[in-house]
Amino acid sequence: MSEIGTSILQTLGGANSTSLVSLADDLAAAQFEPRIARLAAANEALDAKISAASALKNQLTQLATALGERVRAGDLAPTPKIANGAVAQVSRANSRPAGSYSLEVLTLAAAQTLTGPPLADPTTVVGGGTLTLRFGAVAGGAFTADAARTPVPVTIPAGATLEQVAEAINGAGAGVSAYIARAADGARLVLKGAEGANSGFVLEAAGDPGLSALAWEPVAGAPDRLLSTALDAEFEIDGVLMRAPTNKVGEVAPGLSLTLTGTNAGLPTAITFNEAAPAITSTMQDLVAALNEIATALNDATDPQSGELARDDGARALRRQLSALGSAVVMPGATNGAPATLAELGLSINRDGVFSVNLATLERALADDPEGVSAMFTNGLNGVYATVDRIARNASAVGTPGSLASSVNRYTAQKTQIDKESLKAVEMQEAMTARLTKQFAAADAQVAASKSTLSFLQAQIDMWNKSDD
Structure with a gap:
């Protein structure tokens, strides 16, 4: 068992x-x-x-x-470094650097800023018609048109207010922005273009008297309405003068790209590359x-x-x-x-x-x-x-x-x-x-x-x- x-x-x-x-x-x-x-x-x-x-x-x-x-x-x-960081932002470009560089920024690129005459209120009626933006260089009291750029017409409806004029300009896609500033002397239409000397502009008007009062050109227009002039950036790399329509100038020398942020005329700064x-x-x-x-x-x-x-x-x-x-x-x-x-x-x-x-x-x-x-x-x-x-x-x-x-x-x-x-x-x-x-x-x-x-x-x-x- x-x-x-x-x-x-x-x-x-x-x-x-x-x-x-x-x-x-x-x-x-x-x-x-x-x-x-x-x-x-x-x-x-x-x-x-x-x-x-x-x-x-x-x-x-x-x-x-x-x-x-x-x-x-x-x-x-090899990464670039700039001695005076207030003058420019430096970055590495694709090509091989050719040693170190000196940079002297003479002028920063700028955009044109233009104002209209003062009005009582942004809702003031200026009337209808057509505004035309023409682009080119504004300098020395004269305007030189850029033949490569086509004028941009902006249709303004009848009975339009100053605010509606700004909206119409923004909707035209001309590269010019518009807004209404409440200035000390009244409501003003403010127009801002792009950077670069050839991005200056004049404003032509055809239509109601209120709309025509917004027109401006450097010969007969009120000079105080031009708040800033469109400019190219001017700078020197190793003493060689260069120009660019924008402050983001890209590759300016082998291995070096720049975005200009300030000027240092007469006081060149050094750009070197780390080992x-x-x-x-x-x-x-x-x-x-x-x-x-x-x-x-x-x-x-x-x-x-x-x-x-x-x-x-x-x-x-x-x-x-x-x-x-x-x-x-x-x-x-x-x-x-x-x-x-x-x-x-x-x-x-x-x-x-x-x-x-x-x-x-x-x-x-x-x-x-x-x-x-x-x-x-x-x-x-x-x-x-x-x-x-x-x-x-x-x-x-x-x-x-x-x-x-x-x-x-x-x-x-x-x-x-x-x-x-x-x-x-x-x-x-x-x-x-x-x-x-x-x-x-x-x-x-x-x-x-x-x-x-x-x-x-x-x-x-x-x-x-x-x-x-």
């Missing part, structure tokens, strides 16, 4: 409610606990996989974020250190004997991408001779996945083509940052097969299924315990009844034997 069977008989022989429940628990546990233990072990293994894959994914994201911030700091390319080589060298060293942290974590996670991600598709894909990082073309549009791969900046990777940078190779690249190297560290579609960012995004792309994010989702789904199976096994164990407890109680009752009958019969037999004596 088995030990379980013997135990059952012994328990039923002198059973109480506690021993019956304990026996039922033991039998249910023997049936289900091995399965529950296997599920718990599988769950623990999935937790380790999820943790390892998530950690790698987060390391990549942190590297891409840090590298992006480093690139956006602006010191990985990017030290910052690039530091960034390459930091990049290698960060890549090695990721490589170490990846090697541990993919160890064939102990790695949580030893056979994980996302980890394998990441290893392939990192292995090819040095030889990958990160600047597909690089000109002939310009660096296009990180290997050309000295990056290498050994068979164990450990990265290093050859500083001599990097120094040579910076000396031969500093602009080409700097171009690799920009915030564009291509370059070092864009390449690392793509690797990080691919690893985090849930919908990309073979990504770390897909692995995390797959393991999470498996973990959810195991949780359901574990719960079901526990429920089945509890149900079996309850069923056995009920069955054992019924069997115990039957044994007790049999023992009572046996005791009664034994007592009768004893009485019969005694009477025979």
Whole structure:
């Protein structure tokens, strides 16, 4: 007879409610606990996989974020700096700088501002007719029309107020804005044009007398109505006189774009460019250190004997991408001779996945083509940052097969299924315990009844034997 069977008989022989429940628990546990233990072990293994894959994914994201911030700091390319910041805002143009420059701003570009005669109120009726804006240069009490620009007629309806005249001018799209100013002497129509000497204008009028009073030209018009004259910006770069119709003059010298903000006639200011080589060298060293942290974590996670991600598709894909990082073309549009791969900046990777940078190779690249190297560290579609960012995004792309994010989702789904199976096994164990407890109680009752009958019969037999004596 088995030990379980013997135990059952012994328990039923002198059973109480506690021993019956304990026996039922033991039998249910023997049936289900091995399965529950296997599920718990599988769950623990999935937790380790999820943790390892998530950690790698987060390391990549942190590297891409840090590298992006480093690139956006602006010191990985020769960046212009101006000694007198009140004169101009300087920015880097696409071409290669030709050393440093001097800047002297003689005149800022200005827009023409013209007012109308004072009226009692903005709602004063001036009448209808046609206003015509003609564009050109207003200078020395004369107007020289710009033959390249077509006059703009503005139709004013009959009975129009001064406010309605302003609305009509704004609606004409002529590049002249209009508003009503409540001046000390009454309501005045104010017209403002664009910057640049040839953006000056005269205003012709045909119609009611009130509308005709708004007309202006420099010969016969009231000079006090011209509040400012349209001017070109005039400035000197290294002593060379230049003009521009706007203060945002763009690229004025190799590598230099300007937005003029003030004048410094007679007091030229210097514009210099920072040296990017030290910052690039530091960034390459930091990049290698960060890549090695990721490589170490990846090697541990993919160890064939102990790695949580030893056979994980996302980890394998990441290893392939990192292995090819040095030889990958990160600047597909690089000109002939310009660096296009990180290997050309000295990056290498050994068979164990450990990265290093050859500083001599990097120094040579910076000396031969500093602009080409700097171009690799920009915030564009291509370059070092864009390449690392793509690797990080691919690893985090849930919908990309073979990504770390897909692995995390797959393991999470498996973990959810195991949780359901574990719960079901526990429920089945509890149900079996309850069923056995009920069955054992019924069997115990039957044994007790049999023992009572046996005791009664034994007592009768004893009485019969005694009477025979």
